[in-house]
Amino acid sequence: YKLGVEFVGQVEGGRWAVRMRGMEDEEDIGELLLGGELARAREDVLMQSEENVESDVQDVKRDQAKKRDSPSQSQEAGSSAKPSGLAVSATLPQQLTSSPVQLTPAPLSVPRGVLAPASEVVASVCYLETPAVFYICPLTSVDQFTNILTTTQNCPSGQVSPTLGMCCLAKDEDCWYRAEIVQLGEDNTTATLFLLDYGKTVQSNMASLRPLPKEMETVPGLVYKVNLKGIKPVGKDWSEDQIGGAEIVLDVGNDATQFNVKVVEVDSSGEICVSMKDSEGTDVATLMIETEIAAADIQLPKELSQAPLKYRSGSLALGTQTVVVLGAVSPMELYICSREMFMQLSTSMAMLTQAAASSTPVITVQADDSVLACEDETWYRGKVVKVTGDNMVQVELVDLASIAILSMSQLRIALSDIMKEVVVAVSCCLDTWVKEDKKVAVEKWGDKMAGMVEEFSEVQVEVVGQLEAGQYRIKFPELEKKMNAGVVKSRAEMLKEKLRKK
Numbered sequence: 001y002k003l004g005v006e007f008v009g010q011v012e013g014g015r016w017a018v019r020m021r022g023m024e025d026e027e028d029i030g031e032l033l034l035g036g037e038l039a040r041a042r043e044d045v046l047m048q049s050e051e052n053v054e055s056d057v058q059d060v061k062r063d064q065a066k067k068r069d070s071p072s073q074s075q076e077a078g079s080s081a082k083p084s085g086l087a088v089s090a091t092l093p094q095q096l097t098s099s100p101v102q103l104t105p106a107p108l109s110v111p112r113g114v115l116a117p118a119s120e121v122v123a124s125v126c127y128l129e130t131p132a133v134f135y136i137c138p139l140t141s142v143d144q145f146t147n148i149l150t151t152t153q154n155c156p157s158g159q160v161s162p163t164l165g166m167c168c169l170a171k172d173e174d175c176w177y178r179a180e181i182v183q184l185g186e187d188n189t190t191a192t193l194f195l196l197d198y199g200k201t202v203q204s205n206m207a208s209l210r211p212l213p214k215e216m217e218t219v220p221g222l223v224y225k226v227n228l229k230g231i232k233p234v235g236k237d238w239s240e241d242q243i244g245g246a247e248i249v250l251d252v253g254n255d256a257t258q259f260n261v262k263v264v265e266v267d268s269s270g271e272i273c274v275s276m277k278d279s280e281g282t283d284v285a286t287l288m289i290e291t292e293i294a295a296a297d298i299q300l301p302k303e304l305s306q307a308p309l310k311y312r313s314g315s316l317a318l319g320t321q322t323v324v325v326l327g328a329v330s331p332m333e334l335y336i337c338s339r340e341m342f343m344q345l346s347t348s349m350a351m352l353t354q355a356a357a358s359s360t361p362v363i364t365v366q367a368d369d370s371v372l373a374c375e376d377e378t379w380y381r382g383k384v385v386k387v388t389g390d391n392m393v394q395v396e397l398v399d400l401a402s403i404a405i406l407s408m409s410q411l412r413i414a415l416s417d418i419m420k421e422v423v424v425a426v427s428c429c430l431d432t433w434v435k436e437d438k439k440v441a442v443e444k445w446g447d448k449m450a451g452m453v454e455e456f457s458e459v460q461v462e463v464v465g466q467l468e469a470g471q472y473r474i475k476f477p478e479l480e481k482k483m484n485a486g487v488v489k490s491r492a493e494m495l496k497e498k499l500r501k502k
Helices: 027-036 050-069 072-078 137-154 240-250 284-290 302-306 337-345 345-358 438-445 477-485 492-501
Strands: 001-009 016-022 120-130 133-138 167-172 173-182 190-197 199-203 224-229 230-232 259-266 273-276 294-299 317-328 333-338 368-376 378-387 392-397 404-406 411-413 424-431 456-467 472-475
Touching: 027 472, 120 137, 120 240, 133 240, 137 173, 167 190, 167 199, 224 284, 230 284, 240 284, 273 284, 284 392, 317 337, 333 337, 333 438, 337 345, 345 368, 345 378, 368 392, 368 404, 456 477
Parallel strands: 224 273, 424 472
Antiparallel strands: 001 016, 120 133, 120 259, 133 224, 167 173, 173 190, 190 199, 230 294, 259 273, 317 333, 317 456, 333 424, 368 378, 368 411, 378 392, 392 404, 456 472
């Protein structure tokens, strides 16, 4: 890719200002850098030497002399003629007579560090503004930070121009840091500066600042500003106690405490929103909420905010078949599935593990919410039954037709892609119990069902139809025989019988 270079002129310090374009596509390189947010716009004021000023003056005088000597040419051109040169006025502009021209120097700038969308880094927290907004330094930049900090302590003093965006060296807590002037006092004798490798904002007298060595201009700022997603102040604003608690959780300033930081989104204002986990896998936002440092502030995806997601009920074919028993609450509430659906459970669990890894932690839930739930290090599709005390939730694992008591940290938001598959467990009612009272059935048989039907056992049933509520009517001769005979085995007896068969 060949470039054409146009030398525009010199700026203060002797550097040349140039324009660059692609030779083939004529794309302006400066515009491309600005459009890609790889650079910031600034205005360079060109220097004019005494020789250039004198040359400009002589050119104007020659043009005027030619016009006086050739009046007819000027008349033929008429009022639409445009003179060449710098001016045709007999009075020269004041800036052509001043020597040398006074110019504002272009600021010496250092780009700030910015995390790329969807990136992941291991980092420590180096400065905290609030529990939700702080600055991190990647583990890979720690050595570079040490080298820069060591070098800056021995840099010579000198004058720093009071210019917004100018980068220099500023002192804070007896150490010199690379800094950017972000605000000037009314008389330009004081400045507010952002420390590029720390994240802190400080104030200083202009006379106390030092020039930034040229070789340090090329290294971008080593810290990244991030926003922890999912939390907000418990009250209107962050309190001192909340900020102090967050400093303890994040161990601010200790580069030995590392976090896994993942960029989850870049909001409309350009702020980087992240999720964080400590070395033990604990979610930082959840921990801050549980310790009352922060309140939950989770924005559900659009698809969830419009309408609650519902699971699709499974189905059974009519006729006699071998099925797997998943659960038995009463003769009117049995859960079974086909052999084929049961075999697919292992594949489904692997997919749910991947979905949970990329999903958002659940901060608040209510009854009937669909979630991903982790029990015994395995992820299942779940539905919230109720929220109990101490941040615990009762969840129905819908594919197994079982109930689990889990903490909020064991839940993830269930998105639409995991809701597509039908529920494995299918609700059934014994055909002879269709018209009975469900409450009475549970009271009479609820605590006896486990002794009559073994979970995950294969049995023969006949599916004879479906009720209006969606339940399937089945004939289950083996179970009905036990119920009629009143024979109920304990779990211990069932286990012994199974072991004797082996």
